[in-house]
Amino acid sequence: MAEDNSYESILCVKPEVHVYRIPPRASNRGYRAADWKLDQPAWTGRMKITAKGKMAFIKMEDKITGELFAQAPVDQYPGSAVEAVTDSSRYFVIRIEDGNGRHAFIGLGFADRGDSFDFNVALQDHFKWVKQEGELAKMEATQSAAPKLDLSFKEGQTIKISIGQNIKKKDASLAKPRPVAGGLLPPPPGVKAGGVIPMLQSPQAATPTDTNTVPVFDDGSTNSDVWGDFTSAGSNSSKDVVQTGWVQFS
8 A cells, every 4th residue: 555655643642741851771671760850850741643654753842832842753662762661651761863863862751640541552553553554565465466367258268058957857657646626535546537436335235135026017927916015104104203213394
């Protein structure tokens, strides 16, 4: 991504900070704020943290006029440009530059612990963003350098698609029988559709109980009163109905 070096953003502003003259570092253990004259700051004013591209700048300005007192360019954090003291979280040692290649170390202190926390977080967030931008730029460079896969059709190239040729037809013998209209079951094997199923007869019903069958038609050789039994039965029909338990309706 192209950087716009002309654009400067403000990351943090604190209305009051204190600047101290610090003695040279006595050992590699770090700076101690207790060695400074904390009740006699060398300068008091406004602090502003700005960002321009990948760089961050800590600026000390006059509260009223906005005149620049000192500036500390920061290229990484944590780093040599900003260092916390060993005995307090409200004081830091920063490296200021005059623009001519000369630099000096001064003490920076905050009256409130929350202001020092904001100072620390503003620098951390900026350089976290710088790191993410660098990783994204590397990823884009790697992707642009890799050969691209060309999936387009060349001139005269065609493609053939076969649809339905590999689908197997179902075996007709395995097909389920279709239901008969009206919800009736299909006829059993051996009976044609629409036919009448013969009723089964019990052995007793199939065996004739009376071998002396009276012929229906009279040929003159039998008794002339063939229907006599039926006549007598008809004469007592109403009586038989009552005796057999049938209900008579008038």
